[in-house]
Amino acid sequence: MTGLPDHATLTALLAEQFDALAELVADLPEQQWRTPSPLPGWTVFDVIGHVIGTESMLLGEKPPARDPQTADVDVATLPHVRNEIGKFNEIWLQRLRPLPGTQLLDRYRDVTGRRRAALAAMDEAAWLAPGPSPVGEVPYARFMRVRLFDCWMHELDIADALGIAVDEGGARGDAAFAEFAQSLPRVVAKRGGAPAGSLITFEVTGPLARTLYIEVAERARYVPAPTADATATVTLDSGLLVRLGGGRVNPEKVLERVTFGGDAELGHRIVRNLAFTI
Template sequence: MIETLDRTAQIDLLSQQWDAIDALVAPLDEHRWRTPSPLPGWTVFDVVAHVIGTESWLLGDRPPAHDPTRVKTDVRTLPYVRNETAVLNEIWVDRLRPLSGARLLGLYRDVIDRRRAALAAMGDAEWEKETVSPIGQISYGRFMRVRLFDCWMHELDIADALGARVEEGGPRGELAFAEFVLGVPRVVAKKGEAPEGARIAFALTGPLARTLRIQVAGRANYVDAFEEPATVEIDMDSQLFVRLGGGRTKAEEHLDEITIHGNTDLGQRLVSHLAFTI
């Protein structure tokens, strides 16, 4: 289910995604910048600081030095920091927190301008070259699709925190969602403990409406169709599906928005264990 786009089209969508984040936060006053987000320990400010940190890292920049007037935080002790990627993310966020929202937005725009220039100067060989990413060794182009997904997810985090509505579908959403759903079969089998032979259908409505069919045959994989009726069909809006998979909310808080047909025990176990993103 890995969609391929030419380099120019994918870079354009990533650029649009950066603009979408800018549009959400540009009107904010300092108080609104500090609105808690769905991510543990992070405000809207922190979400944008995280995006800055990752894009700065891709430019070869290092985190700012620690401000000696502030108490130094050992980010490894934070309960939501579970791996080395999260450690690096948290260092960037912590070091940028002393800035005002306005200064953070200025830094965001500077970093994004530099990233756009770097991507525009990149040739096909660099785009296809293997590189280290949070999901392992992949091509740089694939990594940029991961970046699109990450920034799209954080746009939703910011919008949810602010009570704003954004377009979750369209070309950006479609490409980000294509990256997102790659992790669903594994979480269905591992965390959801779907048994051998299970046929699972997620019937999604909303901006990213589609039916995802997963069959467990040795491994859990997507299939175009089942030869027999689904073991379980789970109906929900794509917006809720994304937030469950992203660990932004829990199924128990949305039982009236989820309908399960067939094996209800399996269905309830699956929706309760959908979270899998970093």
């Protein structure tokens, strides 16, 4: 789960992901830009605005000046803001919300175009250099896989908000899922309470079908093949798994879409506590 695509491949996948987001909103009437998304407090407009803010920050740019005709909201008081990243996101959104959707899309295309050029121009030393990221001090290459995962999840957010089906598989989905899956062993042990000595099997169906074996010892880790019978088996669609991990759905409302084997009580506890993304 830790292997990263090479520089050219990951840069191309990010470029494709930027394009996929733009295509989703390209023909939206203004009213639909303001459709609530699965993310608390955010509309479709805000999801695209968030990507603009993050990619602009990576280019060294600051938020635009606040429109004096809009209220100056203390973003720290918003109920869905829980950390400094949340504050950063909301400052950008506060500054962008006065724009119509068409202008936001123009801005999105501009900044993502400049970002893909910057990524393509990076040398290997910079690409592999460690630095800060939402998952700690990691090589820039890993940070960009995090960016791919974030943007891929936001494609699902917008699609779900608009009631549109998108292709959740393919190379972009595989790379994004690899980033998502890297956190699953820790989540299973720490949040789900899987005990030491247990083996948890995820039978993942759907567009990103695979079987994941997580062994819990001093620390939880993936194993290539089971060394014993699974303590608990959880079978569910890949789209549901990532939405649970992203905190996009209430687990109590989707338990009927999950099949449990072995220790069903443990399996239920794991599924109820999968949400881990920022």
